[in-house]
Every structure is written in C-alpha cells, then in structure tokens.
Amino acid sequence: MKHANIILVGFMGTGKSSAGRNLAERLDMTFIDMDDEIVRREGCTIPEIFRDRGEPAFRAIERALVQELAARTNLVISTGGGIVLNPDNIADFSRTGRVFCLQARPDTILKRVEHDTNRPLLQGGDKLVKISELLARRQPLYDAIPLQIDTEGHKPADTAEAILKSLQELEGNE
Ligand code: S3P
Numbered sequence: 001m002k003h004a005n006i007i008l009v010g011f012m013g014t015g016k017s018s019a020g021r022n023l024a025e026r027l028d029m030t031f032i033d034m035d036d037e038i039v040r041r042e043g044c045t046i047p048e049i050f051r052d053r054g055e056p057a058f059r060a061i062e063r064a065l066v067q068e069l070a071a072r073t074n075l076v077i078s079t080g081g082g083i084v085l086n087p088d089n090i091a092d093f094s095r096t097g098r099v100f101c102l103q104a105r106p107d108t109i110l111k112r113v114e115h116d117t118n119r120p121l122l123q124g125g126d127k128l129v130k131i132s133e134l135l136a137r138r139q140p141l142y143d144a145i146p147l148q149i150d151t152e153g154h155k156p157a158d159t160a161e162a163i164l165k166s167l168q169e170l171e172g173n174e
Pocket of ligand 1: 010035079081082118121
C-alpha cells in the first residue's frame with residue numbers, strides 16, 4: 001500500500017532525524033534525511049557547501065530535493081532546519097504529505113548540538129546566543145505549521161509515538 005509522506009520540520013537539534021528514523025521503522029516506510037541525501041549526492045559536507053558555494057547555493061539544492069521528494073510516496077522525510085525559509089517548500093510537502101513541526105527550547109537544543117561541528121550556522125561565537133537569535137527569527141515560520149510536536153523532555157521514540165498518535169487522530173477525523 002502507498003502511504004502519504006510524513007515530513008518533519010523544525011529547528012536544528014529538535015530530533016527530526018532520530019524521531020524520523022524511528023517512525024519510518026515502525027510504519028515500514030522509507031526514511032530520508034535530506035541533509036544526508038545532499039551530502040551523498042554532492043560528495044561533500046554541508047559546511048563545505050556553505051563555505052565554497054554559499055548559503056544560497058545550499059538552499060537551491062535543498063529546494064530541488066524538496067520538489068523531487070514531494071513527488072514520491074511512502075517516505076518519512078527529515079528536513080534541514082532552514083526548510084521553512086522558503087514557503088514553497090512547505091506548500092509542496094503539504095500537498096503530498098503531512099508536515100509536522102518539532103519544537104524545543106534553546107537550552108535543550110544547545111545540549112543536543114553542543115559538540116557538533118557539522119552545522120555551519122552555529123559555528124563561531126556563543127552557541128546559545130546564536131541558537132536563540134536564529135530561533136527567534138524563525139519562530140513565526142515554525143509556529144505557522146498546523147501540526148506541532150513538543151519534544152521537550154522526550155526521547156526520539158516518544159516523539160515518534162506522539163507523531164503516530166497525531167496521525168491516527170487525523171485519520172480518524174477524515
Ligand atoms: C540548517 C540546518 C541543518 C542544515 C544546514 C542549515 C538551518 O539541518 O540543513 O546546516 O538553516 O537551520 P539540521 O536541522 O538537520 O541540523
């Protein structure tokens with residue numbers, strides 16, 4: 001049976017990839033982490049793409065991948081935190097799937113990404129300040145997604161469970 005896609009959006013460190021992998025296993029769907037897919041296809045890391053070609057080039061690669069994935073089915077997709085910057089990305093994903101937004105507080109996000117060097121937008125300077133500023137700028141975009149999942153104090157499996165529950169409720173209402 002073909003399933004509508006499930007798309008996880010949210011700021012860096014909200015647990016999209018771990019929860020997405022868990023969810024895909026439980027639903028027997030294919031898991032795609034967009035950042036990993038970009039790294040595999042481009043043959044270089046995300047920081048290298050930002051450094052050598054700039055953020056607009058990364059956003060263009062991301063945009064093309066959204067269009068490709070939105071045309072497929074049976075996928076659980078973990079997106080990069082900046083996917084909400086282009087409203088067309090959310091519109092495309094919403095046409096063919098359920099989009100969930102995962103949320104967490106800046107201090108929780110910091111704990112999850114503290115030792116990570118793979119996120120160019122958080123490099124250099126005080127990480128908590130960077131997270132807080134970037135999150136504050138993007139918060140309205142995340143809050144605009146109708147399906148919200150609070151990940152505070154939850155393990156990825158609990159987050160996956162909350163998404164499953166929400167999906168069941170949505171299907172019950174259809
Ligand atoms: C970004 C988030 C990252 C990655 C890139 C840009 C962002 O993904 O796509 O570093 O703009 O928030 P994660 O949310 O998986 O860390």
